[in-house]
Amino acid sequence: MSDTTQKTNLIGLSRAELAAEMGAIGEKPFRAKQLWHWLYNRGETDFFKMTSISKVMQARLAEHYEVRRPLVERELTSVDTTRKWLLKFEDGNEAETVYIPDEDEQRGAVCISSQVGCTLTCKFCHTGTQLLVRNLNAAEIVGQFMLARDSYGEWPTPDDSTRLLSNIVMMGMGEPLYNYDNVATALKILMDGEGIGISKRRITLSTSGVVPMMARAGAELGVNLAISLHAVTDEVRSRIMPINKKYPLKELMAACRDYPGASNARRITFEYVMLKGVNDSLADARELLRLVKGLPAKFNLIPFNPWPGSEFECSGMKDIRAFSDLIQDQGYSAPIRKSRGSDILAACGQLRSESQRQKCSRLNERLAAGIGDDHHAVPAA
Ligand code: SAH
Ligand code: SF4
Numbered sequence: 001m002s003d004t005t006q007k008t009n010l011i012g013l014s015r016a017e018l019a020a021e022m023g024a025i026g027e028k029p030f031r032a033k034q035l036w037h038w039l040y041n042r043g044e045t046d047f048f049k050m051t052s053i054s055k056v057m058q059a060r061l062a063e064h065y066e067v068r069r070p071l072v073e074r075e076l077t078s079v080d081t082t083r084k085w086l087l088k089f090e091d092g093n094e095a096e097t098v099y100i101p102d103e104d105e106q107r108g109a110v111c112i113s114s115q116v117g118c119t120l121t122c123k124f125c126h127t128g129t130q131l132l133v134r135n136l137n138a139a140e141i142v143g144q145f146m147l148a149r150d151s152y153g154e155w156p157t158p159d160d161s162t163r164l165l166s167n168i169v170m171m172g173m174g175e176p177l178y179n180y181d182n183v184a185t186a187l188k189i190l191m192d193g194e195g196i197g198i199s200k201r202r203i204t205l206s207t208s209g210v211v212p213m214m215a216r217a218g219a220e221l222g223v224n225l226a227i228s229l230h231a232v233t234d235e236v237r238s239r240i241m242p243i244n245k246k247y248p249l250k251e252l253m254a255a256c257r258d259y260p261g262a263s264n265a266r267r268i269t270f271e272y273v274m275l276k277g278v279n280d281s282l283a284d285a286r287e288l289l290r291l292v293k294g295l296p297a298k299f300n301l302i303p304f305n306p307w308p309g310s311e312f313e314c315s316g317m318k319d320i321r322a323f324s325d326l327i328q329d330q331g332y333s334a335p336i337r338k339s340r341g342s343d344i345l346a347a348c349g350q351l352r353s354e355s356q357r358q359k360c361s362r363l364n365e366r367l368a369a370g371i372g373d374d375h376h377a378v379p380a381a
Contacts, residue, residue, distance in 0.1 A: 115174025
């Protein structure tokens with residue numbers, strides 16, 4: 001018989017919340033420490049395999065709780081070894097997680113989503129065209145990293161120097177600073193030294209520029225900051241990134257100057273998507289240098305990844321190189337980001353597109369076969 005009532009998932013609870021749950025089932029709150037180790041250092045999902053926990057407590061845990069991961073609908077590995085997981089959450093919503101190995105394939109970053117879709121409608125971003133948007137909860141955010149570790153067999157938590165999944169970038173679907181509480185809870189769990197133990201120096205949070213939340217994120221989490229800048233004038237930036245109307249460049253750059261913990265050793269990354277004829281001239285590059293004057297900055301130039309219906313083209317390689325050279329001549333790092341995993345549609349701005357496309361083609365197949373899908377009746381031929 002299958003049990004349809006879901007038990008509380010212990011993943012995603014803060015340490016204090018986990019201790020409170022232990023209190024609620026009559027266990028001493030300090031038991032939470034032991035449990036934390038099993039959940040986040042060992043990656044154990046079966047209470048009965050948590051051998052340092054008494055049989056009585058194991059049974060009590062199993063009666064009330066579960067340890068769940070988001071459901072992996074599909075796992076794809078690119079020819080360049082980038083790996084992508086298409087996830088289905090308990091309400092049927094989907095999101096994607098990507099692992100991007102370094103060139104030497106000894107380390108790499110897990111790119112995590114913070115929302116299903118995004119409310120921000122940046123014109124060049126496929127995620128922004130998705131109508132349905134909701135925040136991911138802390139369990140769904142932490143769970144993305146955990147299932148990536150499951151997939152690479154990296155439990156118990158390996159030594160920092162031997163981890164393949166060494167870094168985290170909050171650069172998947174969604175705007176992390178519009179889901180701050182869940183993202184903060186999740187990152188604190190991921191950083192906890194008695195569990196997964198990813199150092200704040202190995203975590204980068206990317207924001208489109210939610211100015212009022214930046215100082216808090218810096219003070220409370222201390223992670224590296226990346227800004228999706230993408231334009232150097234308010235006129236162009238507001239056109240391609242509507243959030244700029246709310247928080248224009250002057251305020252954004254001031255918030256960058258105030259970001260706690262930024263230093264020459266820990267620079268703020270400015271992401272800049274190269275859009276042909278829109279933001280890619282040498283005058284733009286010079287203005288970019290003027291904007292960041294005095295800031296500990298580095299740049300990441302992203303060749304635009306097109307998607308069906310997008311209104312932009314990627315700048316020519318010659319123009320991107322000239323843009324990069326001009327910035328690097330002034331002593332800044334400005335690599336051109338290599339598109340990784342494009343054969344499995346895991347590249348920047350392509351997330352979610354594949355699952356949607358799959359749905360379309362499945363629907364078309366079914367329509368052709370005269371089956372129809374759950375929502376659409378097939379007209380009689
Ligand atoms: N919402 C956050 C986190 C997403 S990070 C943010 O915008 O910062 C994803 C990065 O990919 C962002 O810098 C985003 O601007 C960039 N991006 C979006 N669409 C893209 C596309 N089609 N091609 C290249 N980069 C894109
Ligand atoms: Fe949202 Fe970032 Fe895409 Fe803009 S670029 S729509 S903020 S995910």
